[in-house]
Amino acid sequence: MSGTDSTAPVDLIDAEEDLIPAPQVATARRRLRAHPALLLTGIVLAAVNMRAALAGVSPLLNEMAQHFHLAATASSLVTTIPLVFMGLGSVIAPRLARRWGTEAALCGALLALCGGIVLRIAPPVAGLFAGCAVVGGSIALLNVLMPGLIKRDFPDRAAGMTALYSTAMILGATVSAASAVPLENALGSWQGSLVSWALLAAVAALAWLPQAVIARRGTHHGASAAAPAHTSEHGPKLTRSPLAWQVTLFMGSQSLIAYVVIAWMPTIFTDHGMGKSEAGLVFAFSTLVQMVGSFVVPTLAGRMRRQRLLGVLVSVLMACGVTGLLIAPVAGAWLWAAVLGVGQGGALGLALTMMVLRSGDAHTAARLSGMAQTGGYLLAAVGPLALGAVHQATDGWTVPLCLLLVVCAGLALLGLGAGRDRRIGERAEA
Numbered sequence: 001m002s003g004t005d006s007t008a009p010v011d012l013i014d015a016e017e018d019l020i021p022a023p024q025v026a027t028a029r030r031r032l033r034a035h036p037a038l039l040l041t042g043i044v045l046a047a048v049n050m051r052a053a054l055a056g057v058s059p060l061l062n063e064m065a066q067h068f069h070l071a072a073t074a075s076s077l078v079t080t081i082p083l084v085f086m087g088l089g090s091v092i093a094p095r096l097a098r099r100w101g102t103e104a105a106l107c108g109a110l111l112a113l114c115g116g117i118v119l120r121i122a123p124p125v126a127g128l129f130a131g132c133a134v135v136g137g138s139i140a141l142l143n144v145l146m147p148g149l150i151k152r153d154f155p156d157r158a159a160g161m162t163a164l165y166s167t168a169m170i171l172g173a174t175v176s177a178a179s180a181v182p183l184e185n186a187l188g189s190w191q192g193s194l195v196s197w198a199l200l201a202a203v204a205a206l207a208w209l210p211q212a213v214i215a216r217r218g219t220h221h222g223a224s225a226a227a228p229a230h231t232s233e234h235g236p237k238l239t240r241s242p243l244a245w246q247v248t249l250f251m252g253s254q255s256l257i258a259y260v261v262i263a264w265m266p267t268i269f270t271d272h273g274m275g276k277s278e279a280g281l282v283f284a285f286s287t288l289v290q291m292v293g294s295f296v297v298p299t300l301a302g303r304m305r306r307q308r309l310l311g312v313l314v315s316v317l318m319a320c321g322v323t324g325l326l327i328a329p330v331a332g333a334w335l336w337a338a339v340l341g342v343g344q345g346g347a348l349g350l351a352l353t354m355m356v357l358r359s360g361d362a363h364t365a366a367r368l369s370g371m372a373q374t375g376g377y378l379l380a381a382v383g384p385l386a387l388g389a390v391h392q393a394t395d396g397w398t399v400p401l402c403l404l405l406v407v408c409a410g411l412a413l414l415g416l417g418a419g420r421d422r423r424i425g426e427r428a429e430a
């Protein structure tokens with residue numbers, strides 16, 4: 001796999017990569033593909049839900065903290081807990097797809113997401129944190145199941161379909177962030193604003209229900225929907241590969257920066273005097289412009305043998321945005337939001353691209369993205385919690401943002417390592 005021929009869509013873990021469907025399931029799926037409108041509707045609705053439940057929290061974090069009497073460190077758990085379960089949940093998704101089928105697992109994930117969103121507004125604070133865990137685990141399943149389903153059912157239009165679902169995902173997050181405060185004002189509480197997204201998750205689950213039923217039609221009770229194509233030992237040992245760890249840490253570091261921004265950007269603005277409605281809009285704008293980086297950077301990366309320069313570039317963009325939040329958070333808010341958004345979108349796109357470019361085959365790429373996603377989200381979970389604790393201890397944002405600049409510097413160094421023209425398993429990879 002050369003550095004110039006990897007223009008295929010790039011995804012996280014592919015739950016379908018190593019599965020061979022049962023004959024009855026394969027036949028049922030051919031029938032489903034004869035009605036692509038149903039599949040398209042389900043894909044778009046699922047994608048819209050993949051980030052909306054997280055993005056709508058940040059503009060309301062102060063109100064939630066006041067309601068539950070949470071300090072900054074404790075309130076950061078609203079972002080940290082979903083990240084932990086996004087990492088852990090990604091491990092079980094391929095097993096659920098093998099046992100029950102991707103369609104049934106997707107439908108179940110959306111139902112669980114609906115329940116988790118509702119649980120977050122339960123009166124005791126334990127309900128809030130339990131709901132965050134369910135939301136994170138549900139999103140993990142969607143992260144893993146969607147890419148494989150798209151490549152399986154739309155093999156000739158995989159690039160276009162991947163772009164469609166990626167765009168729907170970002171638009172869902174953007175609308176959620178932008179509408180959080182207006183919905184709070186219209187419905188009279190932050191609880192009403194948050195729980196309103198459960199309705200969209202329920203609609204998406206209903207769209208997948210007939211597909212889940214049809215895909216399992218004809219299979220024997222208790223029979224698995226698919227069988228594994230490879231053993232877990234197939235391919236190079238990733239945990240012994242320095243290159244695999246560089247890709248994993250690059251994925252984790254850029255995710256850490258991104259989720260610190262998700263957790264705290266609106267709060268940084270409001271703490272410096274900006275109104276919470278405008279802070280929500282600036283945050284939504286930053287989310288929207290991620291599409292620029294997520295489109296341009298992977299396109300450039302796929303045409304280059306080495307991606308080291310791109311790794312440094314996206315790190316510098318994010319460092320510039322963080323520096324702006326440090327020196328003039330309100331006066332330059334829209335500019336810093338744009339720079340951060342482009343950098344974040346580019347860094348994520350580059351991380352996903354390098355999972356393919358550093359792998360010698362599709363099976364290794366799927367295993368590497370599994371390692372990088374699980375490890376990456378667990379590393380990212382440290383960010384909001386740690387910076388929230390530092391903010392609480394220092395009663396300001398100077399030290400937390402300076403620490404975030406250190407992470408940006410580390411990300412640039414990891415980009416220099418992961419961006420080399422090497423393949424996992426090669427003797428010269430170290």
